[in-house]
Amino acid sequence: MVLDFSNKTLGIFMVALFLTLLAASVAFGEGQQEEPAPADSVDDQDVVEITSRRGDEFTFVFDPVGVHIEPGTTVRFVVDEASHTATAYHPDNGKNLRIPEGAEPWDSGTMAPGDVYEVELTEEGVYDYYCEPHEHLGHVGRIVVGDPDESPAVDPSDLPGDAPDAIPSVEETVENGYVPAN
Ligand SMILES: [Cu+2]
DSSP states (O other), X not given: OHHHHHHHHHHHHHHHHHHHHHHHHHHHHHHHOOOOOOGGGGGGOSEEEEEEEEOSSSSEEEESSEEEEOTTEEEEEEESSSOBOOEEOSGGGTSXXXXXXXXXXXXXXXXXXXXXXXXXEOSOEEEEEEOGGGGGXXXXXXEXXXXXXXXXXXXXXXXXXXXXXXXXXXXXXXXXXXXOOO
């Protein structure tokens, strides 16, 4: 009888201890949760991810549509929905030059959800790029690497369709570090 009572007390004690530890670990976990990086800290990151997705103002968008990064930062293009490319405005890709003269042009080729394409940008200046099938629908973006004056932006007003309206200004991109897509 005494033994039974002890076991019961021990059992209740163990349950209470377990619940206490559980509550403590939950509270600790919440306290440890990392806040999302503030938008203006993009230029401190080694890798910046840009997602092709459906937009509100434009049919498809790169999000963020504008980023300001340090030289040597890797830009990682990913796709949320449908098929897209991430392609630099460069004669090698059949377009007028809209990236710094010394910079390597890139073309991801067709990307589907789950595909990843990375490019490391080292030359300072302004880079504009587009999605091959959706350029005229506003699926274009701008990346400023370091000092934009090293290779200033080329006026986007002669780009087709919605593209000129979709490209953010250098000023906004540099000031915010990160321009979310519409
Ligand atoms: Cu696209």
